[in-house]
Amino acid sequence: MSASTAGHEPPHERTPGWEDVVVHRLRERASWPALTAAVLLYTLSSVRAYAKDRTGIDNAVVVRAAHTLLEGGSPYADKRFLYLPGAVFAALPQTPLPRRVLFYAVPPVTGALVALGVMLALRIFDVRADSRLAVAALVGTALFVPFQSLVFLGNWTAASVVALPAALLLARRGRWSGAGMVIGAAVALKPMLVPVLLLFVLARRWRALGWAVGLPAALSLAAAWAMPRPGLFFTRTLPFLLHGQDSYARPYDSAWPSVLPRLGVPHTLALVLAVAAGATVLSFARLRWRAGGEEALRLVECAALLMLAAFVVSRPAFLNYALVVVPSLAASVVERGAAARSVWFWMPLVPQVGGVPWPGLDTAQRHAFRDAVMYGGLAAVLALAARRRAGRRAGRSGAKEPGKGLVTLRNGDYSLCREVEPGATPE
Numbered sequence: 001m002s003a004s005t006a007g008h009e010p011p012h013e014r015t016p017g018w019e020d021v022v023v024h025r026l027r028e029r030a031s032w033p034a035l036t037a038a039v040l041l042y043t044l045s046s047v048r049a050y051a052k053d054r055t056g057i058d059n060a061v062v063v064r065a066a067h068t069l070l071e072g073g074s075p076y077a078d079k080r081f082l083y084l085p086g087a088v089f090a091a092l093p094q095t096p097l098p099r100r101v102l103f104y105a106v107p108p109v110t111g112a113l114v115a116l117g118v119m120l121a122l123r124i125f126d127v128r129a130d131s132r133l134a135v136a137a138l139v140g141t142a143l144f145v146p147f148q149s150l151v152f153l154g155n156w157t158a159a160s161v162v163a164l165p166a167a168l169l170l171a172r173r174g175r176w177s178g179a180g181m182v183i184g185a186a187v188a189l190k191p192m193l194v195p196v197l198l199l200f201v202l203a204r205r206w207r208a209l210g211w212a213v214g215l216p217a218a219l220s221l222a223a224a225w226a227m228p229r230p231g232l233f234f235t236r237t238l239p240f241l242l243h244g245q246d247s248y249a250r251p252y253d254s255a256w257p258s259v260l261p262r263l264g265v266p267h268t269l270a271l272v273l274a275v276a277a278g279a280t281v282l283s284f285a286r287l288r289w290r291a292g293g294e295e296a297l298r299l300v301e302c303a304a305l306l307m308l309a310a311f312v313v314s315r316p317a318f319l320n321y322a323l324v325v326v327p328s329l330a331a332s333v334v335e336r337g338a339a340a341r342s343v344w345f346w347m348p349l350v351p352q353v354g355g356v357p358w359p360g361l362d363t364a365q366r367h368a369f370r371d372a373v374m375y376g377g378l379a380a381v382l383a384l385a386a387r388r389r390a391g392r393r394a395g396r397s398g399a400k401e402p403g404k405g406l407v408t409l410r411n412g413d414y415s416l417c418r419e420v421e422p423g424a425t426p427e
Contacts, residue, residue: 019341023334026133035130038138045142046111049152056106056154059094063102066091069227076232079240084216085223085230086188087156106154113158114147114323120165121327124172124296125334137330141323145352150320160192161323164307167196168299168328171208176200180208184215191216192324195306198282202289202302241315253316254371262368278313281305281379288386291393297335300328301382308379319371322352325378339385348377 030038049055065075065088075081075088094102118137119129127133141147150157163186167179180200186193200209224230250258256274261267285305292298304325311317326349332338339345351358351370358370 019336026136026334027127027131029128029130030132030135034132034135038135038142042111042115042138042142043108045148046108046151048148049107050104052152055103055152056110057152058156059091059102059106059110059154062087062091062156063094066095070095072228074227074229074232076229076237079236082237082241083156083190084188084220085227085233086216086219087190088227089223090189107151110151110154110158111147114141114150114161117158117161117165117323118327118331120162120169121331124165124169124300124328125331127331127334133331133334137327140330140353141327143354144323144326144349145354146320146322146326148354149318150323153320155318155320156190157192157320157324159189160186161327162186164193164196164303164324165328168296168303171199171203171205171299172296176203176205176208177211180205180211181215183212185219187212188216188219192321193307195310196303198285198306199289199299199303202286243315249316251366252318252368254311254319254368254375255315255317256312256372257315259368259372274313277376277379278309281309281312281383284379284383284386285309287390288382291386291390293337293389294335297332297338300332301339301386304329305379305382305386308375308382311375312379317371317375319367322371322374329378329382337389339382342381342385345378345381348374348381 061078061080062083065078065081065083068075068078069088070092075085081088097105115138118141119134122129122131122134122137150161163182167182167186170176170179170182183193183196197209197212200206200212224233253259256277257267257271260270260273265273282305285302288305289298289302307321307325311321329340329345333340352374
Protein backbone atom coordinates (compact mmCIF):
# COMPACT_ATOMS: atom_id res chain seq x y z
CA MET A 1 0.00 0.00 0.00
CA SER A 2 1.43 3.38 -0.98
CA ALA A 3 2.10 6.09 1.54
CA SER A 4 -0.38 8.42 -0.09
CA THR A 5 -3.24 5.96 0.46
CA ALA A 6 -2.17 4.36 3.71
CA GLY A 7 -4.73 4.79 6.47
CA HIS A 8 -7.36 6.11 4.09
CA GLU A 9 -10.37 4.01 3.08
CA PRO A 10 -11.88 4.42 -0.38
CA PRO A 11 -14.89 6.76 -0.42
CA HIS A 12 -18.19 5.08 0.25
CA GLU A 13 -20.38 4.89 -2.83
CA ARG A 14 -24.08 5.26 -2.30
CA THR A 15 -26.05 2.22 -3.39
CA PRO A 16 -28.74 3.28 -5.86
CA GLY A 17 -32.25 2.86 -4.49
CA TRP A 18 -35.29 1.77 -6.44
CA GLU A 19 -36.25 5.40 -7.07
CA ASP A 20 -32.87 6.06 -8.69
CA VAL A 21 -33.27 2.98 -10.87
CA VAL A 22 -36.74 4.11 -11.98
CA VAL A 23 -35.50 7.63 -12.75
CA HIS A 24 -32.61 6.22 -14.78
CA ARG A 25 -35.07 4.18 -16.80
CA LEU A 26 -37.33 7.19 -17.31
CA ARG A 27 -34.42 9.22 -18.68
CA GLU A 28 -33.50 6.57 -21.24
CA ARG A 29 -34.63 6.76 -24.85
CA ALA A 30 -38.04 5.24 -25.49
CA SER A 31 -38.69 2.77 -28.28
CA TRP A 32 -40.06 4.04 -31.58
CA PRO A 33 -43.37 2.16 -31.16
CA ALA A 34 -43.88 3.79 -27.76
CA LEU A 35 -43.05 7.26 -29.12
CA THR A 36 -45.34 6.76 -32.11
CA ALA A 37 -48.21 5.56 -29.93
CA ALA A 38 -47.79 8.51 -27.54
CA VAL A 39 -47.75 11.07 -30.38
CA LEU A 40 -50.79 9.44 -31.99
CA LEU A 41 -52.77 9.42 -28.74
CA TYR A 42 -51.79 13.03 -28.07
CA THR A 43 -52.84 14.10 -31.57
CA LEU A 44 -56.17 12.32 -31.33
CA SER A 45 -56.82 13.97 -27.96
CA SER A 46 -55.98 17.37 -29.50
CA VAL A 47 -58.53 17.02 -32.28
CA ARG A 48 -61.30 15.39 -30.27
CA ALA A 49 -62.81 18.87 -30.13
CA TYR A 50 -63.95 18.34 -33.72
CA ALA A 51 -66.81 16.29 -32.31
CA LYS A 52 -68.29 19.50 -30.89
CA ASP A 53 -70.32 22.00 -32.87
CA ARG A 54 -67.94 24.81 -31.93
CA THR A 55 -64.24 24.92 -31.14
CA GLY A 56 -61.86 27.73 -30.27
CA ILE A 57 -64.53 29.68 -28.41
CA ASP A 58 -62.06 31.70 -26.35
CA ASN A 59 -59.77 32.33 -29.30
CA ALA A 60 -62.80 33.58 -31.24
CA VAL A 61 -63.28 36.33 -28.65
CA VAL A 62 -59.80 37.70 -29.36
CA VAL A 63 -60.25 37.38 -33.12
CA ARG A 64 -63.58 39.19 -32.85
CA ALA A 65 -61.81 41.99 -30.97
CA ALA A 66 -59.25 42.21 -33.79
CA HIS A 67 -62.09 42.47 -36.36
CA THR A 68 -63.66 45.22 -34.26
CA LEU A 69 -60.37 47.13 -34.29
CA LEU A 70 -60.11 46.85 -38.08
CA GLU A 71 -63.64 48.20 -38.34
CA GLY A 72 -62.71 51.25 -36.25
CA GLY A 73 -64.30 50.18 -32.97
CA SER A 74 -62.88 49.58 -29.52
CA PRO A 75 -62.10 45.92 -28.68
CA TYR A 76 -63.06 46.62 -25.07
CA ALA A 77 -66.65 47.35 -26.05
CA ASP A 78 -67.01 43.55 -25.84
CA LYS A 79 -67.07 42.61 -22.16
CA ARG A 80 -65.77 39.13 -23.05
CA PHE A 81 -62.48 40.52 -24.31
CA LEU A 82 -60.35 40.37 -21.15
CA TYR A 83 -56.82 40.61 -22.54
CA LEU A 84 -54.28 43.41 -22.66
CA PRO A 85 -54.18 45.62 -25.80
CA GLY A 86 -51.24 43.73 -27.30
CA ALA A 87 -53.37 40.60 -27.73
CA VAL A 88 -55.57 42.40 -30.26
CA PHE A 89 -52.65 42.97 -32.60
CA ALA A 90 -51.35 39.43 -32.01
CA ALA A 91 -54.72 38.14 -33.26
CA LEU A 92 -54.69 40.20 -36.47
CA PRO A 93 -53.08 37.41 -38.58
CA GLN A 94 -56.16 35.28 -37.89
CA THR A 95 -58.67 37.83 -39.19
CA PRO A 96 -58.41 36.89 -42.91
CA LEU A 97 -59.07 33.20 -42.14
CA PRO A 98 -62.61 31.82 -42.54
CA ARG A 99 -64.33 30.47 -39.44
CA ARG A 100 -64.23 26.95 -40.83
CA VAL A 101 -60.45 27.11 -41.14
CA LEU A 102 -60.15 28.31 -37.56
CA PHE A 103 -62.51 25.54 -36.46
CA TYR A 104 -60.03 22.94 -37.68
CA ALA A 105 -56.79 24.84 -37.03
CA VAL A 106 -57.18 26.10 -33.46
CA PRO A 107 -57.30 22.74 -31.58
CA PRO A 108 -54.13 21.20 -33.11
CA VAL A 109 -52.23 24.48 -32.87
CA THR A 110 -53.20 24.77 -29.21
CA GLY A 111 -52.18 21.15 -28.67
CA ALA A 112 -48.83 21.79 -30.37
CA LEU A 113 -48.15 24.73 -28.05
CA VAL A 114 -48.91 22.60 -24.99
CA ALA A 115 -46.62 19.84 -26.32
CA LEU A 116 -43.85 22.41 -26.73
CA GLY A 117 -44.40 23.52 -23.13
CA VAL A 118 -44.17 19.91 -21.94
CA MET A 119 -40.89 19.37 -23.81
CA LEU A 120 -39.44 22.59 -22.39
CA ALA A 121 -40.47 21.46 -18.91
CA LEU A 122 -38.50 18.23 -19.44
CA ARG A 123 -35.45 20.17 -20.65
CA ILE A 124 -35.35 22.08 -17.35
CA PHE A 125 -34.22 18.78 -15.80
CA ASP A 126 -32.11 17.67 -18.78
CA VAL A 127 -34.60 15.01 -19.85
CA ARG A 128 -34.50 14.27 -23.56
CA ALA A 129 -37.59 14.73 -25.73
CA ASP A 130 -37.58 11.09 -26.85
CA SER A 131 -37.26 9.62 -23.37
CA ARG A 132 -39.62 7.29 -21.57
CA LEU A 133 -40.63 10.19 -19.32
CA ALA A 134 -41.53 12.22 -22.42
CA VAL A 135 -43.78 9.39 -23.55
CA ALA A 136 -45.43 9.27 -20.13
CA ALA A 137 -45.81 13.06 -20.13
CA LEU A 138 -47.52 13.10 -23.53
CA VAL A 139 -49.87 10.26 -22.60
CA GLY A 140 -50.68 11.85 -19.23
CA THR A 141 -51.33 15.23 -20.84
CA ALA A 142 -53.57 13.69 -23.49
CA LEU A 143 -55.74 12.17 -20.74
CA PHE A 144 -55.64 15.29 -18.55
CA VAL A 145 -59.03 17.02 -18.48
CA PRO A 146 -57.49 20.55 -18.31
CA PHE A 147 -55.73 19.81 -21.60
CA GLN A 148 -58.95 18.69 -23.24
CA SER A 149 -60.62 21.87 -22.01
CA LEU A 150 -57.79 24.05 -23.31
CA VAL A 151 -57.75 22.64 -26.85
CA PHE A 152 -61.53 22.83 -27.07
CA LEU A 153 -61.62 26.48 -25.99
CA GLY A 154 -58.47 27.55 -27.81
CA ASN A 155 -57.68 29.66 -24.77
CA TRP A 156 -54.58 31.83 -24.92
CA THR A 157 -53.40 30.26 -21.69
CA ALA A 158 -51.42 28.09 -24.13
CA ALA A 159 -48.94 30.96 -24.47
CA SER A 160 -48.26 30.87 -20.72
CA VAL A 161 -47.95 27.06 -20.85
CA VAL A 162 -44.97 27.59 -23.16
CA ALA A 163 -43.60 30.75 -21.57
CA LEU A 164 -43.22 29.59 -17.96
CA PRO A 165 -41.01 26.52 -18.59
CA ALA A 166 -39.09 28.46 -21.25
CA ALA A 167 -38.35 31.23 -18.73
CA LEU A 168 -37.41 28.75 -15.99
CA LEU A 169 -35.09 26.95 -18.40
CA LEU A 170 -33.36 30.23 -19.25
CA ALA A 171 -33.11 31.16 -15.56
CA ARG A 172 -31.64 27.78 -14.71
CA ARG A 173 -28.93 28.40 -17.34
CA GLY A 174 -28.19 31.81 -15.82
CA ARG A 175 -29.89 33.83 -18.56
CA TRP A 176 -32.18 35.77 -16.28
CA SER A 177 -32.68 38.74 -18.61
CA GLY A 178 -33.89 36.36 -21.30
CA ALA A 179 -36.26 34.82 -18.77
CA GLY A 180 -37.61 38.27 -17.96
CA MET A 181 -38.20 38.99 -21.64
CA VAL A 182 -40.12 35.73 -22.08
CA ILE A 183 -42.33 36.41 -19.07
CA GLY A 184 -42.86 39.99 -20.22
CA ALA A 185 -43.92 38.89 -23.72
CA ALA A 186 -46.37 36.36 -22.24
CA VAL A 187 -47.85 38.96 -19.88
CA ALA A 188 -48.33 41.31 -22.83
CA LEU A 189 -50.62 38.70 -24.39
CA LYS A 190 -52.36 37.55 -21.22
CA PRO A 191 -51.38 38.73 -17.71
CA MET A 192 -51.51 35.24 -16.21
CA LEU A 193 -47.82 35.05 -15.30
CA VAL A 194 -47.76 38.27 -13.27
CA PRO A 195 -47.21 36.30 -10.01
CA VAL A 196 -43.91 34.99 -11.46
CA LEU A 197 -42.55 38.53 -11.20
CA LEU A 198 -42.04 37.78 -7.50
CA LEU A 199 -39.58 35.07 -8.52
CA PHE A 200 -37.26 37.76 -9.88
CA VAL A 201 -37.67 39.66 -6.62
CA LEU A 202 -36.76 36.60 -4.53
CA ALA A 203 -33.74 35.96 -6.77
CA ARG A 204 -32.80 39.67 -6.66
CA ARG A 205 -32.59 39.77 -10.44
CA TRP A 206 -33.57 43.39 -10.90
CA ARG A 207 -32.60 43.72 -14.56
CA ALA A 208 -34.70 40.68 -15.42
CA LEU A 209 -37.57 42.15 -13.39
CA GLY A 210 -37.21 45.36 -15.39
CA TRP A 211 -37.60 43.42 -18.64
CA ALA A 212 -40.57 41.45 -17.28
CA VAL A 213 -42.37 44.65 -16.25
CA GLY A 214 -41.16 47.08 -18.89
CA LEU A 215 -41.79 44.95 -21.96
CA PRO A 216 -45.55 44.38 -21.44
CA ALA A 217 -45.96 47.97 -20.26
CA ALA A 218 -44.35 49.33 -23.44
CA LEU A 219 -46.24 46.96 -25.73
CA SER A 220 -49.57 47.66 -24.02
CA LEU A 221 -49.10 51.42 -24.16
CA ALA A 222 -48.16 51.30 -27.83
CA ALA A 223 -51.13 49.07 -28.66
CA ALA A 224 -53.51 51.20 -26.58
CA TRP A 225 -52.34 54.33 -28.38
CA ALA A 226 -53.22 52.69 -31.71
CA MET A 227 -56.80 51.74 -30.79
CA PRO A 228 -59.90 53.83 -30.06
CA ARG A 229 -61.19 54.27 -26.53
CA PRO A 230 -58.56 52.18 -24.69
CA GLY A 231 -59.83 53.63 -21.42
CA LEU A 232 -62.69 51.13 -21.52
CA PHE A 233 -60.20 48.61 -20.17
CA PHE A 234 -60.22 50.44 -16.83
CA THR A 235 -63.89 51.46 -16.76
CA ARG A 236 -65.44 48.27 -18.16
CA THR A 237 -63.07 45.31 -18.43
CA LEU A 238 -61.15 45.60 -15.15
CA PRO A 239 -64.27 45.91 -12.93
CA PHE A 240 -65.80 42.97 -14.79
CA LEU A 241 -62.72 40.89 -13.96
CA LEU A 242 -62.51 41.99 -10.33
CA HIS A 243 -66.12 40.98 -9.77
CA GLY A 244 -65.42 37.48 -11.05
CA GLN A 245 -67.02 38.07 -14.45
CA ASP A 246 -70.75 37.16 -14.60
CA SER A 247 -73.16 34.32 -13.98
CA TYR A 248 -72.10 32.64 -17.23
CA ALA A 249 -68.44 32.19 -16.26
CA ARG A 250 -68.70 32.09 -12.46
CA PRO A 251 -69.72 28.40 -12.18
CA TYR A 252 -66.44 27.44 -13.86
CA ASP A 253 -64.30 29.55 -11.53
CA SER A 254 -62.41 27.50 -8.91
CA ALA A 255 -60.94 30.41 -6.92
CA TRP A 256 -61.97 30.38 -3.27
CA PRO A 257 -63.98 33.66 -3.48
CA SER A 258 -66.19 31.92 -6.05
CA VAL A 259 -66.29 28.35 -4.74
CA LEU A 260 -66.76 28.93 -1.01
CA PRO A 261 -69.97 31.02 -1.35
CA ARG A 262 -71.46 28.13 -3.33
CA LEU A 263 -70.91 26.02 -0.19
CA GLY A 264 -72.76 28.52 1.99
CA VAL A 265 -69.80 30.62 3.16
CA PRO A 266 -70.58 34.37 3.25
CA HIS A 267 -68.79 36.33 0.50
CA THR A 268 -66.80 38.50 2.90
CA LEU A 269 -65.60 35.52 4.92
CA ALA A 270 -64.75 33.65 1.70
CA LEU A 271 -62.61 36.57 0.56
CA VAL A 272 -60.84 36.76 3.94
CA LEU A 273 -60.13 33.03 3.88
CA ALA A 274 -58.88 33.23 0.30
CA VAL A 275 -56.51 36.12 1.06
CA ALA A 276 -55.21 34.32 4.15
CA ALA A 277 -54.64 31.11 2.19
CA GLY A 278 -52.95 32.98 -0.65
CA ALA A 279 -50.66 34.85 1.75
CA THR A 280 -49.75 31.56 3.42
CA VAL A 281 -48.84 29.95 0.10
CA LEU A 282 -46.74 33.01 -0.78
CA SER A 283 -44.85 32.67 2.50
CA PHE A 284 -44.09 29.06 1.63
CA ALA A 285 -42.85 30.17 -1.80
CA ARG A 286 -40.37 32.46 -0.05
CA LEU A 287 -39.44 29.63 2.31
CA ARG A 288 -38.88 27.29 -0.64
CA TRP A 289 -36.60 29.78 -2.32
CA ARG A 290 -34.53 30.31 0.81
CA ALA A 291 -34.27 26.54 1.37
CA GLY A 292 -32.06 26.30 -1.71
CA GLY A 293 -31.16 22.94 -3.14
CA GLU A 294 -30.85 21.93 -6.78
CA GLU A 295 -31.46 25.08 -8.83
CA ALA A 296 -33.88 23.63 -11.40
CA LEU A 297 -36.07 22.13 -8.68
CA ARG A 298 -36.01 25.30 -6.63
CA LEU A 299 -37.06 27.41 -9.61
CA VAL A 300 -39.92 25.10 -10.60
CA GLU A 301 -41.37 24.56 -7.13
CA CYS A 302 -41.08 28.21 -6.13
CA ALA A 303 -42.70 29.43 -9.38
CA ALA A 304 -45.48 26.85 -8.96
CA LEU A 305 -46.21 28.05 -5.43
CA LEU A 306 -46.42 31.64 -6.66
CA MET A 307 -48.89 30.68 -9.37
CA LEU A 308 -50.97 28.47 -7.06
CA ALA A 309 -51.22 31.32 -4.55
CA ALA A 310 -52.80 33.40 -7.30
CA PHE A 311 -55.16 30.59 -8.32
CA VAL A 312 -56.48 30.41 -4.76
CA VAL A 313 -57.22 34.13 -4.50
CA SER A 314 -57.63 35.62 -7.97
CA ARG A 315 -60.84 35.53 -9.92
CA PRO A 316 -61.20 33.77 -12.21
CA ALA A 317 -59.12 30.58 -11.87
CA PHE A 318 -60.26 28.14 -14.51
CA LEU A 319 -59.54 24.47 -15.07
CA ASN A 320 -57.08 24.89 -17.94
CA TYR A 321 -54.77 27.07 -15.83
CA ALA A 322 -53.38 23.86 -14.34
CA LEU A 323 -51.32 23.30 -17.49
CA VAL A 324 -49.16 26.29 -16.56
CA VAL A 325 -47.67 24.55 -13.51
CA VAL A 326 -48.32 20.79 -13.74
CA PRO A 327 -45.94 19.86 -16.62
CA SER A 328 -42.86 21.36 -14.94
CA LEU A 329 -43.80 19.88 -11.57
CA ALA A 330 -44.36 16.45 -13.11
CA ALA A 331 -40.99 16.64 -14.89
CA SER A 332 -39.30 17.35 -11.54
CA VAL A 333 -39.95 13.74 -10.53
CA VAL A 334 -36.43 12.93 -11.78
CA GLU A 335 -34.89 15.06 -9.01
CA ARG A 336 -34.24 13.58 -5.58
CA GLY A 337 -36.33 15.33 -2.93
CA ALA A 338 -38.90 16.68 -5.39
CA ALA A 339 -42.46 17.07 -4.14
CA ALA A 340 -43.57 15.19 -7.25
CA ARG A 341 -42.03 12.01 -5.81
CA SER A 342 -44.69 11.97 -3.12
CA VAL A 343 -47.85 10.01 -3.79
CA TRP A 344 -49.76 12.90 -2.27
CA PHE A 345 -48.68 15.11 -5.16
CA TRP A 346 -50.55 12.90 -7.61
CA MET A 347 -53.69 12.43 -5.54
CA PRO A 348 -55.28 15.82 -6.45
CA LEU A 349 -54.52 15.14 -10.12
CA VAL A 350 -56.15 11.71 -10.36
CA PRO A 351 -59.74 13.07 -10.50
CA GLN A 352 -58.64 15.24 -13.44
CA VAL A 353 -57.84 12.23 -15.61
CA GLY A 354 -60.47 11.62 -18.26
CA GLY A 355 -62.70 8.69 -17.42
CA VAL A 356 -62.15 8.83 -13.65
CA PRO A 357 -65.57 9.62 -12.14
CA TRP A 358 -66.23 11.84 -9.14
CA PRO A 359 -69.90 11.31 -8.29
CA GLY A 360 -71.90 14.50 -8.12
CA LEU A 361 -69.09 16.67 -9.54
CA ASP A 362 -68.95 15.51 -13.14
CA THR A 363 -71.09 18.28 -14.61
CA ALA A 364 -69.40 21.33 -16.10
CA GLN A 365 -71.01 23.61 -13.51
CA ARG A 366 -69.77 21.50 -10.57
CA HIS A 367 -66.33 20.80 -11.97
CA ALA A 368 -64.97 23.89 -10.19
CA PHE A 369 -65.08 22.02 -6.88
CA ARG A 370 -62.74 19.37 -8.29
CA ASP A 371 -60.49 22.12 -9.63
CA ALA A 372 -60.35 23.86 -6.26
CA VAL A 373 -59.28 20.57 -4.66
CA MET A 374 -56.57 20.20 -7.31
CA TYR A 375 -55.11 23.67 -6.82
CA GLY A 376 -55.40 23.56 -3.04
CA GLY A 377 -53.98 20.04 -2.86
CA LEU A 378 -50.97 20.89 -5.02
CA ALA A 379 -50.30 24.02 -2.98
CA ALA A 380 -50.48 22.05 0.29
CA VAL A 381 -48.10 19.33 -0.95
CA LEU A 382 -45.56 21.85 -2.21
CA ALA A 383 -45.84 23.90 0.99
CA LEU A 384 -45.20 20.87 3.20
CA ALA A 385 -42.27 19.82 1.01
CA ALA A 386 -40.80 23.33 1.31
CA ARG A 387 -41.15 23.20 5.08
CA ARG A 388 -39.42 19.82 5.30
CA ARG A 389 -36.60 20.98 3.07
CA ALA A 390 -36.12 24.14 5.11
CA GLY A 391 -36.13 22.06 8.30
CA ARG A 392 -33.44 19.72 6.96
CA ARG A 393 -31.33 22.68 5.92
CA ALA A 394 -31.69 24.24 9.36
CA GLY A 395 -30.75 20.91 10.93
CA ARG A 396 -27.59 20.69 8.85
CA SER A 397 -26.68 24.27 9.67
CA GLY A 398 -27.19 23.67 13.38
CA ALA A 399 -25.15 20.48 13.38
CA LYS A 400 -21.94 22.48 13.62
CA GLU A 401 -20.98 23.91 16.96
CA PRO A 402 -21.88 27.62 17.05
CA GLY A 403 -19.01 30.04 16.73
CA LYS A 404 -16.83 27.74 14.67
CA GLY A 405 -15.99 27.90 10.98
CA LEU A 406 -14.26 25.69 8.43
CA VAL A 407 -10.81 26.19 6.95
CA THR A 408 -8.99 24.08 4.39
CA LEU A 409 -5.41 23.06 5.06
CA ARG A 410 -3.35 21.97 2.08
CA ASN A 411 -0.05 20.14 1.84
CA GLY A 412 0.81 19.09 -1.69
CA ASP A 413 -1.98 16.89 -3.00
CA TYR A 414 -3.50 16.37 0.44
CA SER A 415 -6.17 18.62 1.90
CA LEU A 416 -8.04 18.60 5.18
CA CYS A 417 -11.02 20.59 6.41
CA ARG A 418 -11.06 21.38 10.10
CA GLU A 419 -13.07 23.63 12.41
CA VAL A 420 -11.42 26.64 14.04
CA GLU A 421 -12.57 29.15 16.61
CA PRO A 422 -13.35 32.69 15.36
CA GLY A 423 -10.17 34.77 15.24
CA ALA A 424 -7.89 31.75 15.58
CA THR A 425 -5.04 31.24 13.13
CA PRO A 426 -4.94 27.78 11.53
CA GLU A 427 -1.71 25.90 12.06
